[in-house]
Amino acid sequence: MKIIKRSGKEVGFDGEKIIAAIEKANNEVTEENRLTHEQILNIERQVEEKCSAYNHAPGVEEIQDMVENGIMEAGKFEIARKYITYRYKHELLRKSNTTDEQIMSLIERSNEEVKQENSNKNPTVNSVQRDYMAGEVSRDITRRFLLPEDVVKAHEEGLIHFHDSDYFAQHMHNCCLVNLEDMLQNGTVISETMIERPKSFTTACNIATQGIAQIASSQYGGQSITLSHLVPFVDVSRQKFRRQVREEFIAAGMDFTEEQVNRVAEIRVHEEIERGVQVIQYQVITLMTTNGQAPFITVFMYLDEVPEGQLRDDLAMVIEEMLKQRILGVKNEQGVYITPAFPKLIYVLDEDNVTPDSKYWYLTQLAAKCTAKRMVPDYISAKKMRELKGDVYPCMGCRSFLTSDTVGLGENGAHKYYGRFNQGVVTLNLVDIACSSGKDEDKFWQLMDERTELCYKALMCRHKRLLGTPSDVAPILWQFGALARLKKGETIDKLLFNNYSTISLGYAGLYECTRYMKGVSHTDEQGKDFALKVMQYLNDKCAKWRAKTNVAFSLYGTPLESTTYKFAKCLKRRFGIIPDVTDHNYITNSYHVNVREKIDAFTKLKFESEFQALSPGGAISYVEVPNLSQNLDAVLSIMQYIYENIMYAELNSKSDYCQVCGYDGEIRIVEDNDGKLVWECPNCGNHDQTKMNVARRTCGYIGTQYWNQGRTQEIQDRVLHIAIPANENAELNANATK
Numbered sequence: 001m002k003i004i005k006r007s008g009k010e011v012g013f014d015g016e017k018i019i020a021a022i023e024k025a026n027n028e029v030t031e032e033n034r035l036t037h038e039q040i041l042n043i044e045r046q047v048e049e050k051c052s053a054y055n056h057a058p059g060v061e062e063i064q065d066m067v068e069n070g071i072m073e074a075g076k077f078e079i080a081r082k083y084i085t086y087r088y089k090h091e092l093l094r095k096s097n098t099t100d101e102q103i104m105s106l107i108e109r110s111n112e113e114v115k116q117e118n119s120n121k122n123p124t125v126n127s128v129q130r131d132y133m134a135g136e137v138s139r140d141i142t143r144r145f146l147l148p149e150d151v152v153k154a155h156e157e158g159l160i161h162f163h164d165s166d167y168f169a170q171h172m173h174n175c176c177l178v179n180l181e182d183m184l185q186n187g188t189v190i191s192e193t194m195i196e197r198p199k200s201f202t203t204a205c206n207i208a209t210q211g212i213a214q215i216a217s218s219q220y221g222g223q224s225i226t227l228s229h230l231v232p233f234v235d236v237s238r239q240k241f242r243r244q245v246r247e248e249f250i251a252a253g254m255d256f257t258e259e260q261v262n263r264v265a266e267i268r269v270h271e272e273i274e275r276g277v278q279v280i281q282y283q284v285i286t287l288m289t290t291n292g293q294a295p296f297i298t299v300f301m302y303l304d305e306v307p308e309g310q311l312r313d314d315l316a317m318v319i320e321e322m323l324k325q326r327i328l329g330v331k332n333e334q335g336v337y338i339t340p341a342f343p344k345l346i347y348v349l350d351e352d353n354v355t356p357d358s359k360y361w362y363l364t365q366l367a368a369k370c371t372a373k374r375m376v377p378d379y380i381s382a383k384k385m386r387e388l389k390g391d392v393y394p395c396m397g398c399r400s401f402l403t404s405d406t407v408g409l410g411e412n413g414a415h416k417y418y419g420r421f422n423q424g425v426v427t428l429n430l431v432d433i434a435c436s437s438g439k440d441e442d443k444f445w446q447l448m449d450e451r452t453e454l455c456y457k458a459l460m461c462r463h464k465r466l467l468g469t470p471s472d473v474a475p476i477l478w479q480f481g482a483l484a485r486l487k488k489g490e491t492i493d494k495l496l497f498n499n500y501s502t503i504s505l506g507y508a509g510l511y512e513c514t515r516y517m518k519g520v521s522h523t524d525e526q527g528k529d530f531a532l533k534v535m536q537y538l539n540d541k542c543a544k545w546r547a548k549t550n551v552a553f554s555l556y557g558t559p560l561e562s563t564t565y566k567f568a569k570c571l572k573r574r575f576g577i578i579p580d581v582t583d584h585n586y587i588t589n590s591y592h593v594n595v596r597e598k599i600d601a602f603t604k605l606k607f608e609s610e611f612q613a614l615s616p617g618g619a620i621s622y623v624e625v626p627n628l629s630q631n632l633d634a635v636l637s638i639m640q641y642i643y644e645n646i647m648y649a650e651l652n653s654k655s656d657y658c659q660v661c662g663y664d665g666e667i668r669i670v671e672d673n674d675g676k677l678v679w680e681c682p683n684c685g686n687h688d689q690t691k692m693n694v695a696r697r698t699c700g701y702i703g704t705q706y707w708n709q710g711r712t713q714e715i716q717d718r719v720l721h722i723a724i725p726a727n728e729n730a731e732l733n734a735n736a737t738k
Contacts, residue, residue, distance in 0.1 A: 001048075002057040002674050013051060015044045018067055025071075025082040033078045035071070043070035054572075057676070057709065062573055135166025142168045146465075151458045158570025159451060161427040161563050162458055163506070167220040171469040173501070175221030175396035179419035180229035182481040183211055189480040190214055200240065204233040205276035209283035215482050216295035218474035221422065222397015222701075224346075226300040227318050229418075230276075234314040237272045241265035270317070277321040284343050285330060294342055296701070300394035301377065302348035303360055316360055319347075323366045326374050332657070332693055339655035339695040341702045345370075345377035346394055349643040368635040371651050372628045375695065375702055378620065378650035381643045388613055388647055393417040395648070398559055398700030400425075400618040403499045403552045419483045420501055423551075424462035426455045427506030427558040429567050430513035430534065431587050435575045439517060448534075452505070452541045456553075459503055463551055467493055499552045504617045505542055506558035508567060509587040510534065511594045516581045523593060523607055535591065535614040542617075554617025557590030559699030564589070565710025584717070585710040589699065591615060592622075595714055601625070601721040602641055609646040620700045621649045623721040628653065634722065652697040652718070659693070660686040667694050669716040677712045 001013040022040050035043075047066045051058050064087060071080040142165045143152050155162045164174070182188075187196045190210055198204040208230060215223055242265040249256040285294050301319045306312050326345065329337035347367045353360035367377055382392045389404045394417075396402065402420050410416030433451055437444035471478035471486040478486045484495060495501055514522040514531045522531035535555070542553040560567070564586040571582040588594050591611035593604050601623035608621040628634050628651075635651065642649045656667040663683035670680045678687050679694055686692060695704050696715055707715065 001052055002676060003051070003063065004057050004059045010057060013048065015048055018044045018047055018063070021086070022067065022071065022079075022083070025079045025086060028082045029076075029078045033076065035074060035076050035079060039074055039076075043067060043074065046070055059569065062569070065573065132166075138167060138169035139165045147461055148457065150454065151461065154451075154454055155458075157574070158567050159429055159432050160455055160458065161429070161506070161508075161558075161567070163425040163427065163563075164220050168462075168465065171466060171473055172219055173221070173466060174219065174422040174424045174504075175400050176215070176219065176223050176421035176477075176483060177394060177396055177402065177418045178211070178215060178223050178225045178482050180208055180211070180225045181418065182485070184208070184229060184233070186481060188476065188482070190476060198233055199236060201230070201233040201237045201272050202276045202279060204230050204236075205279040206283070209280055209287065211476065211482060212284065212295045212297050213287040214476045216297070218477050219421075221400070222296040222298060222344075224298040224300055224394045224396055226302065226305060226394060226418070227315060227322070228300075228302065228305040231306060231311060231315040231318055234269065234273060234318065235310065238265060238269050241268040241272075244268075273317055273321050274325075277318065277325050280322075280343065281325050281330070281340075285340050296344075296397060297342055298344040298346060298394060298397060300346050300348075302350075302380075302382075302392060302394075303352060303363075304348070304350055304382065304392070316363060319363055320366060323363070323370045323377075326376060327366075327370045329374060332659070334659055336657055336659075336662075338657050338693045339374045339702065339704075341695070341704045344398065344701050346380055347377035348380045348382050348392060349639060350382040350392075354640060354643045364639065365632065365636065368632045368639060369629075371639075372632060372635050372653065373655070375651070375653055375655060375697060378648070378700075379639055379642050380648050381646060383643055384609070384645070384647040388616075391415060391417070395618065395620075396422055399620040399648070400502075400504065400556060401554075401616065403502055403554055403616070405499070407499070409498075409500055421483060421495075423466055423496065423501055423503040424459070425504040425506045425556060425558065426458040426462070427508055427560075427563070428452065428455050428538075429509060429570075429587075430507055431509035431516070431567070431571055431581065432574070434513040434516040435571065435578065435581070437517070441517070444517060445537075448537060452538070455505055456541075456545055459505065459545075459553070460549075463496060463503055463549075466496055467491075469493075497550045502552045502554045502617060504554055504556035505538060506556045507538060507590060508558050508560050508564070510591045510611075511588040512581045516578065521594065521597060522591075523597065523599065528607075531591070532610070532614070535611060539614055539616075555615055556617035557592075557612075557615045557619040559620075559701075560587070560589050561699050561703075561711060562708050564714065565708045568710050584713060586714040590619065595624075595718045598719055599721060601638055604721055605638075605641060605646050605649055612647055619648065621646055622652050622697065623649070624652045624718050625722050626653070626720055638722070650697065650700070655695040657693040658684060658686055659691040660684050660688070667692055669712060677709055677716065679706070 002010050003013050004010055019040055022035065022043060026034050026040065047063060047070065050066055051063065068080060068083060071083060146168060147162065151162065154160045184204055184207065185197060187194065188211065189195065195207055198207055208225060212223065242261055245261045245264045249261065284297055287294060299322065301322065303312055303315060306315050322345065330340045332338045352358050353364045355361065370377060380392065385392050390406065391404055400422050402417055405415040405417060408414055428451055433444060433447045436447055469492050471490050471492060472488055477483045478492055479488065486492065510531050511522055513534065514527040518527045518530050520527040522528050538555050542555050545553040567587050568582070568585050575582055577583050591608060593599055593608065604623055605621060612619040612621060623638065638651060654666045657664050658667065658681040661681060661684035663681050667679050668682050669677050672678050679689060679692065680687055681692060689706055693704070694706070695702050698707065698711065
C-alpha cells in the first residue's frame with residue numbers, strides 16, 4: 001500500500017510512524033489521561049484499514065486527519081489537542097520554506113504527482129525539471145503574497161482551482177490565436193533578428209514553426225494557427241517555379257509552351273507543399289520550448305476562410321498533404337510509425353465538404369481516415385458555429401473560445417480573431433458546492449453565489465496581474481505581430497478590455513453535482529433541468545461581471561487533467577465516500593456525460609450540444625469509439641451528425657505500440673500488487689512505460705506521457721459510445737443507432 005508524502009513522493013505505508021507520533025503526544029499528558037498501548041495499536045490498525053479501502057494513494061494530511069479522529073473517538077481529547085498542536089507547529093515550520101523539499105524531489109525524480117501532472121511533459125529530462133523548479137518558486141510566491149488568503153485556502157481545499165499558479169508570478173497570459181498573417185506578410189522579429197516576408201511556402205512554414213516555439217515560451221497555454229495564413233505563399237512558390245522552369249527550358253535550347261511550363265511548375269509546387277507540411281509536422285514535435293515540452297499548437301483547416309478559386313484550391317492541397325502526413329505518423333526510437341501528440345488538427349465541416357456530392361468530399365474522407373488511425377482531426381461544424389457565434393473561427397489550444405466579435409475590433413471595423421488571447425482561468429468545483437449544501441437547494445444557490453464571487457475575486461487577481469505589463473516582456477507577442485504591434489514600453493492594457501481578450505470562469509463536475517442534488521444523471525429530464533439552471537446561473541454571473549468591469553468574462557468547460565484527481569481527493573476528505581459522487585479518483589469534466597454512463601454516440605452528441613451552447617468560453621464534446629480504421633463509413637456518419645447537431649466534437653480511439661514485442665493493439669490498464677493502476681501490454685505483459693507508446697485523448701488533446709491515478713482510472717472507466725463491428729455495413733448500423 002502506497003501513500004503520497006507532502007513533497008509528492010510516493011512511499012510505502014509505515015504504521016510505525018503513526019504509532020510513534022501518537023506516543024509522542026501520549027507522553028505529554030498525565031498517566032490517567034494516556035492511551036493504552038492496545039488503544040494506540042488499534043488506532044493504527046483503523047487508519048491502515050481505511051487507507052486500504054481507498055481507491056487512491058492517500059496523502060499524509062489525510063492520514064493525520066484519521067489519526068486525529070481516532071484519538072478523539074477514544075475519548076482522549078487532551079492527547080488530541082497535543083497532537084493537533086504538534087501538527088500546527090510543524091505546519092508553521094514547513095511554511096517558513098515551502099519549496100526546498102518539493103524541488104529536491106523533482107531533481108531526484110521521486111515526485112509521483114509531478115511525474116504524472118502533464119501528459120505531454122517528460123519529468124526526467126533537465127529542461128522539464130528546470131521548468132518545474134521555477135514553477136515551484138512561482139507557486140510559493142503566489143501562495144504567500146500574490147493571492148488573497150481566502151483564495152489560497154479555497155484553492156488548497158479544492159473548492160476552486162486557481163490554474164497555472166506555477167506561471168502566475170510572471171506577467172503571462174494563457175492561450176491565443178496567433179496572427180500569423182501579420183507576422184508573415186509584414187515581417188517579424190525572432191530573437192532580435194529581422195525576418196522579412198518569405199519568398200516560398202517552405203520558408204513561410206519554417207518561419208511559422210520558429211515563431212510558434214517563441215510564442216510558446218512567452219505564455220503558458222495553447223496557441224492556434226490557421227493554414228489560411230500560410231497558403232498565399234503556395235502561389236509565391238508557384239510563380240517562382242514558373243520563372244525557373246521557363247529559364248531552364250531556354251537554357252536547354254528547348255521549345256516549350258506555357259502549358260508545359262505550368263505543368264512542370266505544378267509538380268514542383270506539390271513537392272514544395274510536401275516539404276512545407278513536413279517542416280510543420282516535424283519542427284513542432286521536435287522543437288523544445290522553455291517550459292520543457294513541444295509547443296502546444298493547434299492547426300486550423302477551414303476551406304471557406306479564403307475566397308473561391310486558386311487560393312482555396314491551394315488550401316485544399318495543403319490540407320490534403322497535412323492529413324496524409326498525419327495518417328503516416330512519426331517514427332519512434334525503434335523506427336516504427338506512431339501517433340504524435342501535436343500539432344492538434346481541427347477540420348471544419350461545411351456545405352462544400354460534408355456530403356458525397358460536395359466539391360471537397362475527398363478531403364472529408366481523408367480526414368475520416370486520419371481520425372480513425374491517429375485520433376485527429378477534431379471537427380467544428382460551420383453550420384452550428386454560425387448559429388451560436390455568428391462567425392467561424394478556431395479555439396485557442398484545445399477548447400478555449402474567444403467572445404464573438406460583434407463590433408469589429410480589426411482595422412476599418414473588420415471582424416478580428418487572430419491576435420486575440422485569454423487572460424487566464426479559475427475553476428469552480430460544482431461537486432463541493434452540492435455536497436456542502438446537504439441537498440438543500442436554497443443553501444446550494446447561496447453557496448453558488450459565495451463561491452462564484454470568490455472565483456470573481458481570483459479572476460480579477462489574474463486581470464490585475466496583467467495590467468501594466470509592458471510590451472517588452474514578450475516582444476514577439478506584443479511588438480512584432482503575433483498578437484499586436486505595440487511600441488516599446490507601451491503597456492498591453494488596452495488589449496485587456498472591450499472584449500478583445502477573454503477571461504474564463506471554469507467549472508467541473510456538473511454530472512456529480514446533479515447526481516448528488518437530484519439523485520439522477522443530468523441525462524435524466526429532472527437532472528437536465530437542474531443542470532441547465534446551473535449553467536445559466538454561471539452565464540448570468542459572467543454577464544454581470546462583464547457589465548461591471550468591461551472585461552470579457554466567459555464560461556469555460558475546464559479540461560481537468562491532474563486537477564480531476566486533486567478535486568476527487570479533496571471531496572473524499574471532506575465528505576467521505578458518496579456512491580457515484582465521490583467514490584472515484586476523478587470527477588467528470590465540465591458538462592460531459594459521465595464516462596461510465598452507457599449512451600450511444602448520437603444521443604450523447606445531441607444531449608451535450610445544449611450544454612455546449614451554454615459554455616461559450618470553451619467546450620468540446622467527444623464520443624469514445626473502437627478501432628474504425630476498416631469502417632470509415634461509420635466515422636463519416638458521425639462527422640455528418642456533428643455537422644448537423646453540435647459545434648465542436650471529436651472521436652476518441654486508441655493508438656498504442658509495445659516496444660518489447662511489437663504489439664500495436666490496445667495497451668490496457670491493470671492493477672499491480674499495491675492496487676496502483678499501471679499500463680500493461682496484453683501480449684507480453686510489459687509494464688515498463690519507457691518501452692511502450694501510449695496515446696490517449698486527455699482533455700481535448702492527445703497525451704503521450706502518462707497520467708496520474710485519477711485520470712488513469714477515468715481512462716480505464718470509459719465506455720464505448722458506438723459498437724459497430726468493423727466488418728459490418730456502417731450506414732445500416734449508424735442509422736440503427738440513431
